[in-house]
Amino acid sequence: MLKKLKNKNPVNKVPKPMFIRPKETTQLKSKKKMLDTRIKDLKFPNLPYGFNQLEPHIDARTMEIHYTKHHRAYYDKFMAAVKNTENEGSTLRELFNRASRLPAGVRNNGGGFYNHALFWNVLSPEVDAQPSGKFALAIRETFGRLEDMQKQFNEAAANRFGSGWAWLIVDANKRLAITSSPNQDNPWMDDADIKGTPILGIDVWEHAYYLKYQNRRPDYINAFWNVVNWAAVEQNFYDTTKSLSD
Numbered sequence: 001m002l003k004k005l006k007n008k009n010p011v012n013k014v015p016k017p018m019f020i021r022p023k024e025t026t027q028l029k030s031k032k033k034m035l036d037t038r039i040k041d042l043k044f045p046n047l048p049y050g051f052n053q054l055e056p057h058i059d060a061r062t063m064e065i066h067y068t069k070h071h072r073a074y075y076d077k078f079m080a081a082v083k084n085t086e087n088e089g090s091t092l093r094e095l096f097n098r099a100s101r102l103p104a105g106v107r108n109n110g111g112g113f114y115n116h117a118l119f120w121n122v123l124s125p126e127v128d129a130q131p132s133g134k135f136a137l138a139i140r141e142t143f144g145r146l147e148d149m150q151k152q153f154n155e156a157a158a159n160r161f162g163s164g165w166a167w168l169i170v171d172a173n174k175r176l177a178i179t180s181s182p183n184q185d186n187p188w189m190d191d192a193d194i195k196g197t198p199i200l201g202i203d204v205w206e207h208a209y210y211l212k213y214q215n216r217r218p219d220y221i222n223a224f225w226n227v228v229n230w231a232a233v234e235q236n237f238y239d240t241t242k243s244l245s246d
């Protein structure tokens with residue numbers, strides 16, 4: 001039985017006392033490890049929820065095609081592109097650090113594989129959490145209100161010409177920033193406009209929204225906030241700031 005989304009706008013609601021985190025935590029651990037795993041050992045990740053569980057904001061058919069066809073194809077082509085080359089012994093982190101010198105097939109499919117794995121983990125049918133603690137403070141210091149951060153993120157996502165991604169990142173100084181990238185690039189790449197660790201991202205390729213929203217990308221972006229897993233984003237923030245301190 002599907003759990004109904006009662007909280008359509010989590011930004012303005014008081015979080016419920018019960019919030020189940022184990023699944024997200026497990027996924028995050030595997031995602032963090034993913035960046036430092038040898039590419040030849042990378043596995044295609046599980047989707048942490050059912051195709052229909054982000055309805056009505058992201059429809060089941062889009063989720064199914066997006067995960068089983070698009071993400072799967074990035075993974076398969078990435079593995080094929082690195083096979084029997086020196087790249088298969090590298091980690092994703094090492095690979096993205098030399099992205100500007102990689103063959104297009106390795107760069108694009110490696111980015112596509114990683115970006116989608118991150119994307120699935122910052123979405124959830126359970127949306128009862130809100131930014132809290134030091135993460136909420138960092139948002140306030142950088143952007144003002146949460147809504148101001150979302151507005152800037154929405155503009156980056158809406159204005160990304162063609163296909164690409166918008167990101168909330170933590171930069172090398174542990175400051176939050178918003179950026180966007182074309183194609184399957186991401187802020188880990190050595191030639192990114194603004195470099196940093198992505199902690200939240202939105203896929204604005206048409207394959208992410210066209211079936212339900214057609215050309216209305218802003219409607220998809222607005223709907224996206226209804227299924228953002230703030231607990232996972234906040235955990236990404238803490239993991240990142242901690243690793244920058246180590």
Ligand SMILES: [Fe+2]
Binds near residue numbers: 066205207208
């Ligand atoms: Fe995608």
